[in-house]
Amino acid sequence: MNIKSILSFGVIAILLGAVFIGIYYNSQNNVQSDEIVAVDTFATTRSVQSLVDSLNDFSFAFYDEIIKDEESNVFYSPYSIFTALSMAYEGARENTVVQMKDILNILQNDSVTESSFGRLYNLLNQNKEGYTINTANAFWANVDYKFLDEYINLLKSYYIAEANELDFSKNVEAAETINTWIEEQTKDKIKDMIKPEMLSDLTKLVLTNAIYFKGLWEKQFDPKNTFEADFKTNTLQTVKVNMMNYNGKDKKFNYTETEDLKILELDYQGSDLSMIIILPKENNITLAEKQISAVNLVDWKNNLVEKEIDILQIPKFKLETEYNLNDILSDMGMTDAFSPGVANFSGMDGTNDLFISKVLHKAFIDVNEEGTEAAAATAIIIGVTAIQEPTTFIADHPFIFLIQQKETGAILFMGKVMNPSE
Numbered sequence: 001m002n003i004k005s006i007l008s009f010g011v012i013a014i015l016l017g018a019v020f021i022g023i024y025y026n027s028q029n030n031v032q033s034d035e036i037v038a039v040d041t042f043a044t045t046r047s048v049q050s051l052v053d054s055l056n057d058f059s060f061a062f063y064d065e066i067i068k069d070e071e072s073n074v075f076y077s078p079y080s081i082f083t084a085l086s087m088a089y090e091g092a093r094e095n096t097v098v099q100m101k102d103i104l105n106i107l108q109n110d111s112v113t114e115s116s117f118g119r120l121y122n123l124l125n126q127n128k129e130g131y132t133i134n135t136a137n138a139f140w141a142n143v144d145y146k147f148l149d150e151y152i153n154l155l156k157s158y159y160i161a162e163a164n165e166l167d168f169s170k171n172v173e174a175a176e177t178i179n180t181w182i183e184e185q186t187k188d189k190i191k192d193m194i195k196p197e198m199l200s201d202l203t204k205l206v207l208t209n210a211i212y213f214k215g216l217w218e219k220q221f222d223p224k225n226t227f228e229a230d231f232k233t234n235t236l237q238t239v240k241v242n243m244m245n246y247n248g249k250d251k252k253f254n255y256t257e258t259e260d261l262k263i264l265e266l267d268y269q270g271s272d273l274s275m276i277i278i279l280p281k282e283n284n285i286t287l288a289e290k291q292i293s294a295v296n297l298v299d300w301k302n303n304l305v306e307k308e309i310d311i312l313q314i315p316k317f318k319l320e321t322e323y324n325l326n327d328i329l330s331d332m333g334m335t336d337a338f339s340p341g342v343a344n345f346s347g348m349d350g351t352n353d354l355f356i357s358k359v360l361h362k363a364f365i366d367v368n369e370e371g372t373e374a375a376a377a378t379a380i381i382i383g384v385t386a387i388q389e390p391t392t393f394i395a396d397h398p399f400i401f402l403i404q405q406k407e408t409g410a411i412l413f414m415g416k417v418m419n420p421s422e
Helices: 017-029 047-068 077-090 093-105 112-124 148-158 171-185 287-289 292-304 325-332
Strands: 075-076 131-142 162-164 205-216 227-232 239-247 254-259 259-268 273-280 303-306 310-316 317-324 358-367 370-382 393-394 399-405 408-417
Touching: 047 077, 047 093, 047 112, 047 292, 047 325, 047 408, 075 317, 075 358, 077 093, 077 131, 077 205, 077 358, 077 370, 077 408, 112 131, 112 148, 112 227, 112 370, 112 408, 131 148, 131 171, 148 162, 162 171, 171 205, 171 370, 205 408, 227 310, 273 287, 287 399, 317 408, 325 358, 325 393, 358 408, 370 408
Parallel strands: 131 162, 310 393
Antiparallel strands: 075 408, 131 205, 205 370, 227 239, 239 310, 254 259, 254 303, 259 273, 273 399, 317 358, 358 370, 399 408
């Protein structure tokens, strides 16, 4: 499968603008005193929108790279990768920072951008009914290595990065410690991410991000209606899957379609997050991948209307993925960061000695009748026809999906289902 696509979803504008920000500030003033809140003093509606725009642009540029040699399922957390890279980016200098800026498209050492990261962190970690979502950052410094106070304070203030020291020469113990933190933050969904052999006395810093989400569908599927069905992985091959079949009384969902695509939005309880499924009408995933763009997505979102879906069927699926991102990020233009003697992360420690040896990412998602559970971690070592026909949405062939924070449009998870039975 050789797919060349330009995927640039862009940002979904903040719906309530300044009004929401006012409400948000009031809610923050009422948080309990023991709640850890990131510094977001200089964040504005425009700056948060700009950050989310950059995150989403990265999401699809990354997707475009990862599908070049991947014919199977794809799943990852753009937010997790973007955040971890941004923590490293803050310490990059000279050509290293230029290359990282080209793929992240954010300003470095800028109080507004940093505050926007803080605001997004605060938005994602609010305690709300109906779903659970948590994101956490941490850094693990070698016990005998000195990092600049400015860099450490930046990570602590804007990313709420937990500060830790480890003796990386004791690589088994160090790997176990970091893996335990990742497992705790992802409710044991991401395990054994860092192998001991990845660490040594030459390791000076590990940056980690973890994100966990569990949400119930606003309109749940009854397990009694789930049935075995054929899923056409391509025009020639089918596999058996457990197909969820919605049979609730309220069959109205946000829906639109184009000449080639059907677009459906499924809300999670609390209405703060949703899953958007982009399903080609024909069994040809490239129809979706070629048409997805920032302009088109905004148009599709604006054209979503509450419509009765007579038949709604989506397969249950569970995906677990693991990636070494060095080559992908290098192909995106971030080459210097991985080259000893060329990389410049002097903003971390004041020297030119540091480079990134590995960028690791693992992700998990389970979509079933009740809802969705998803987790991911990243570690950086260093849219009506004239005749009304029944509207159906039967996802019995490959489709793309994403989970977004509806308020900002920030894409937290993204994937492609080619074979739900794998």
